[in-house]
Amino acid sequence: MKYKLLAIDIDGTLLNSSSQLTPNTAAAVQKAQERGIKVVLATGRRLGNSLALAKELNVRELMVVHNGVVVVDPVTCQPVIQSGICPVLAGELVDKLNAWSVNYVVYTGESAGEKVLAPSGRWQEPDNLLAYFLGEAAEFVDEIEISSPPVRLAIIDQPAKVDPLYTTLKRDYAQQVSALLFGAERDDWRGIELLPAHCSKGAGVALVADRLGISPAESVAIGDNINDLEMILWAGLGIAMQNGSPLLKEQAKMIAPSNDEDGVARIIEELLL
Incomplete structure (x- = not known):
């Protein structure tokens, strides 16, 4: 399967346990984008404390923030989809x-x-x-x-x-x-x-993929926590980090090395490049 989309959680996945983006991981994400892979950041963070990371990685695809409640354009910083509680x-x-x-x-x-x-x-x-x-x-x-x-x-x-x-x-x-x-x-x-109700990272990533004309089967999703569950179940290849929650690892199709072992970089290098 030639994968076309990579959805990545930020904390505990893209970043190491010191909340740092390592050079190896940054380089791997850049290479994936150069190969035409659409990289979608999906996070529980708000836009304000995730935008700098998107810019550092030159990610220009729609971002899923607030655990899927908001889908936002990182270039214009404008929401494309926004839900809310009554x-x-x-x-x-x-x-x-x-x-x-x-x-x-x-x-x-x-x-x-x-x-x-x-x-x-x-x-x-x-x-x-x-x-x-x-x-x-x-x-x-x-x-x-x-x-x-x-x-x-x-x-x-x-x-x-x-x-x-x-x-x-x-x-x-x-x-x-x-x-x-x-x-x-x-x-x-x-x-x-x-x-x-019904908002999740999985629903947000699905919306982005649909706009790009990419199917779940052509998508990879990587996360570490229970709020990533719907996302990894949606993707054709759902991957949990070794440092992730036991429940997520039970549901994942693959386990990546931990976030302190450049797990995201190693998955990209092995599967996408």
């Missing part, structure tokens, strides 16, 4: 998160989810996680008002708070939002992302 539902969720006293942020629908709101008086513990995840992106407000469909909500707090909340959200809102648990391997924090 404002009434989002307001209800915010009220519940306030009642549960958990750390959370709202990625608004403005500027493809670049505007991020956080409730004042939160996020002191544990370990200033807001700065860790968002840098200077969040704006603290006394009251979060939902006037347009937000791209997603994210909860990050201690496992003792987050784990039972995840169970509750999956039970009560399964038909309305997609709840993704992350940081499950950590014992100091845990996170939940709430996305519009």
Whole structure:
């Protein structure tokens, strides 16, 4: 099979465990593009903290950000497709998160989810996680008002708070939002992302491939975490990183070397060049 599209997750896949793009991986991605392979970055990040990487790699294909909620043109920085959570539902969720006293942020629908709101008086513990995840992106407000469909909500707090909340959200809102648990391997924090129902990286990459006239059978997808599952199941060749989640590795058709062993570069060299 001659593959025409390569979808790559960023954190834990394209980048090593120090969040660095190694020269070997950068060179391999460039070579793939020179051979005509369409490279699609698919990430849970927002555009603002993934665009520099796209520019460094000279990736010009549509990018899948916010775990598939937004598909954006990295050249113009304009969204091509953007979904959102119903404002009434989002307001209800915010009220519940306030009642549960958990750390959370709202990625608004403005500027493809670049505007991020956080409730004042939160996020002191544990370990200033807001700065860790968002840098200077969040704006603290006394009251979060939902006037347009937000791209997603994210909860990050201690496992003792987050784990039972995840169970509750999956039970009560399964038909309305997609709840993704992350940081499950950590014992100091845990996170939940709430996305519009039916949004995923897989759906986003499928849309990009369709616009390019490329079939799933002609596509390779590489990821490391559970939010990459739909993407690797969609692709003709779905690959999990050796450092990835056990569930993802169970579902993948191939296991790549870890992100600290230039796993993406080695897959490109072995299969695409």
